[in-house]
Amino acid sequence: MASSHDADTAGITRRKSLAAIAGAGALGLAGCTSGSGGSGNGSGGETLSGDIRISGSSTVYPVAQEVTRQFAEQHSEVSFNLTRDGSGGGFNNVFIPGDSDMNNASRPITENELQRCRDNGIEPVEFFLAQDALTVVVNNEADWIDSISLEELRTIWSPDTAPELWSDVNSDWPDEPFDLYGPASTSGTYDYFIEAVIGETEADQDIRSDFEGTEEDDLIAQGVSGNRYALGYLPFAYYTNNPDTVKALSLSEGGSDPVEPSLQAAQSGSYPLARPLFSYGHMGKIQEKNHLQAFIEFYINEAAKDYVAEDIGYVPASQDMVDSNLANLEEAIAGEYEYSA
Structure with missing residues (x-):
């Protein structure tokens, strides 16, 4: 299968710096509610109406689904078209051509995507919404394994090695073939895992x-649950949706002690596959649409609410993230925002 991966080579360094931003001044997971959300009305309190098209990441989709549902309940004349196209699929097929107002992404926009946006007259406005603990899962009957190293994962998934049997990677593992599951090549999770x-x-x-x-992503869990020798990876929120059907593995890196996937470990940065989650707005459309401005303000504030952790399974935005996102929105409305990695 040919890959569409073109993520920035400096992406991991940037993710580490974003994790520091997320942790700075972050409140506890049980008390991370930000300040009051947007009023939902445009300037002067006029009724909001219009369409909002949101493309992109299946990882971010559960957050966007809940936030759009709540906003639509309050503003019945605003309608949403929300799809799961994958981060890269959403950028390439919907956002960059100018067909969506926002694109959710489970990794930062790439240099190539940024340039193509600008070639089309689009300045993408970044909103850092939450954090994920990307989770490696096996079948519940895989009693030979409870943890795995990033080095072993690389051996399993790299096309340079591509072992056929579990025992090809670790002699203590069974002489049985791998049955592997993961996101499609259009997914930001796929891009992140590769990098x-x-x-x-x-x-x-x-x-x-x-x-x-x-x-x-639920199909990944279903596939792994159907074969004792299966292995896959998926967003933490989708693992928490399927906790009885698959087993999550603890991860180690460079000889470190294995760390279980959890929101706390993602927030602290101790979990090796903690990653940021984003949404990118079309600055021109933000300037043109009052209802889009109101929705993005609502989205930013809702991403800091407790239910993002309790009901969905991601680390909510810290107050520093909320403040930074609101500043980006204000600059976008004024037409003064310029994306910088």
């Missing part, structure tokens, strides 16, 4: 091709 785990390869592809790829 964080696989890195550069000698092959002409970024990841081994003999796996089941999908934009429906």
Whole structure:
């Protein structure tokens, strides 16, 4: 399967700096509610109406789904078209052509995507909304494994090695073939996994091709649950939706002690596959649409609410993130925002 991966080589460094921003001044997971959200009305209190098209990440989709539902309940004349296209699929097929107002993403926008946006007269406005603990899962009957290292994951998934049997990676593991599941190549989760785990390869592809790829993350859990020798990776929120059907593995890196996937470990940065989640707005459309401005303000504030952790399964935005996002929105409305990695 040919890869569409073109993530920035400096992405991991940037993710670490974003994790520091997320942690700075962050409140506890049980008390992270930000200040009051947007009023939902435009200037002067006029009734909001119009359409909002949101494309992109299946990882961010559960947050966007709940926030759009709440906003639509308050503003019945605003309608939403929310789709799961994958981060890259959303950028390439919907946002960059100018067909969506926002694109959710489970990794930062790439240099290539940014340039193509600007070539089309679009300045993408970044909103850092939440954090995820990308989770590696196995079948519940996989009693030979409770933790795995990033180095072992790289061996399993790299096209340079592509082992056929579990025992090819670790002699203590069974002499049985892998059954692998993961996101499709249009997914930001796919891009992030390649950059964080696989890195550069000698092959002409970024990841081994003999796996089941999908934009429906629940299908990854279902696939793993159906084969004792399966392994996959998916966003933490989708693991928490399927806690009885698959087993999450603790992760280690460079000889460190394994760390279980959790919101606390993602927030602290101790979990090796903690990552930021974003939404990108079309600055021109933000300037033109009062209802889009009101919705993004609402989205920013809702992303800091307790239910993002309790009901969905991500680390909510800290107050510093909320303040930074609101400043980005204000600059975008004024036409003064310029994206910088």
